[in-house]
Amino acid sequence: MKNQKPFNAPDAPLPVGKRHQHRSSPVVGVLLCTYNGEQYISQQIDSIVDQSHQNWKIYISDDGSTDSTLQILEGYQQKIGQERLQVFQGPKAGFAKNFLSMINRDEIEADYFAFSDQDDIWLKDKLERSLNFFSDASADGPTLYCSRTILFGKNNSKKETSPLFKAPPSFKNALVQSLAGGNTMLINGIGRELLKGVSSKFEIVSHDWITYLIISGCGGQVIYDPEPTVLYRQHENNLIGGNMSLQDRINRLRKVLGGSFIEWNDNNLLIINSLKVTLTDQNKTTLECFELARKSSFLKRIALIIKSGVYRQTVAGNISLAIATVLNKL
Structure with a gap:
């Protein structure tokens, strides 16, 4: 994995793995x-x-x-x-x-x-x-x-x-x-x-x-x-x-504001950085902006999150992301 290029690169080598030939009925x-x-x-x-x-x-x-x-x-x-x-x-x-x-x-x-x-x-x-x-x-x-x-x-x-x-x-x-x-x-x-x-x-x-x-x-x-x-x-x-009901979402927001989001991101970022060589150049840039934002002062943090382009899938989710950004809970 160490010398592997991102998979969208034209000359990216494929990992060695067991490949089966039964395409009509794959296992x-x-x-x-x-x-x-x-x-x-x-x-x-x-x-x-x-x-x-x-x-x-x-x-x-x-x-x-x-x-x-x-x-x-x-x-x-x-x-x-x-x-x-x-x-x-x-x-x-x-x-x-x-x-x-x-x-x-x-x-x-x-x-x-x-x-x-x-x-x-x-x-x-x-x-x-x-x-x-x-x-x-x-x-x-x-x-x-x-x-x-x-x-x-x-x-x-x-x-x-x-x-x-x-x-x-x-x-x-x-x-x-x-x-x-x-x-x-x-x-x-x-x-x-x-x-x-x-x-x-x-x-x-x-x-x-x-x-x-x-x-x-x-x-x-x-x-x-x-x-x-x-x-x-x-x-x-x-x-x-x-995480469907209003109470579920309130509880989730409490976890985010209570520091769980920071802990989750800490763990995920350690893993993704260990595989950073496989990331596309664009995603490396996104990652660097996001990581720097987590360590930055208020105005710079907001600017870097905007530059990173990170987003969640719902309006409520993006509101909670904005709150986490403002309160430095990323």
């Missing part, structure tokens, strides 16, 4: 992380098994479950075969590092890779729809697909759809916002090779945010699908909620 590696998921894991696996695109393999990293999760997984292995469902022991360092640990496992081979949470339900055409978008994408660079979700509660009752984002996906957006949930994401093999560059020594805010940040930063293609592909379960044990 999708589903990367599913579990931890004490006995209550919902069967519904999620059933929704994967029932996909309209059937050329998949499920790779599961369990982070030390003490309930019946592993027994449930053994039952599915017997049902669908160990060659199609493999279980690994996770690093026991949180969900984000568990996901990224799977990115680095040599045993995991596929053409594309989908992140999966243990308590959601995939719509039947999730994989097929994701792959259809890839058919129009460049085969020579990293590509990320993501979509909206449908939030639902304990009784599987459908609720509202996640916000429709209309601003284009970009590195300028990724620096200050995670675009979509990892549970909707599909990346290609080149995208996976990029993510392998993330050192395990770093604290990771979320695997979906860092995926968006890295792939957009190097000039890769980010596809945002306005149609939902996942039923995103909301319950008291959610590690990350939907």
Whole structure:
């Protein structure tokens, strides 16, 4: 990775990775992380098994479950075969590092890779729809697909759809916002090779945010699908909620003003700087303006944030960004 140029450069070399030739029916590696998921894991696996695109393999990293999760997984292995469902022991360092640990496992081979949470339900055409978008994408660079979700509660009752984002996906957006949930994401093999560059020594805010940040930063293609592909379960044990209600947004603003945004940015910037050589020249400039703004006096800080061009996807989000800028909470 050290000598690699940004992927939008004409002579950018491709990372070395396992490439498959079955373009008509590509293999999708589903990367599913579990931890004490006995209550919902069967519904999620059933929704994967029932996909309209059937050329998949499920790779599961369990982070030390003490309930019946592993027994449930053994039952599915017997049902669908160990060659199609493999279980690994996770690093026991949180969900984000568990996901990224799977990115680095040599045993995991596929053409594309989908992140999966243990308590959601995939719509039947999730994989097929994701792959259809890839058919129009460049085969020579990293590509990320993501979509909206449908939030639902304990009784599987459908609720509202996640916000429709209309601003284009970009590195300028990724620096200050995670675009979509990892549970909707599909990346290609080149995208996976990029993510392998993330050192395990770093604290990771979320695997979906860092995926968006890295792939957009190097000039890769980010596809945002306005149609939902996942039923995103909301319950008291959610590690990350939907941030849909007014109270959710107020709580999020409190976190931003309380210093969480600073901490999140600190962690993300350490990671993106470790991969800075892969960024496009334009994104390097954006990054430098944003980093300098965080250390600057009031007027200079505002000028540098404007120059950087960073933005969030909603009016409310941009207002909170402006407040964070004024109060030096970047």
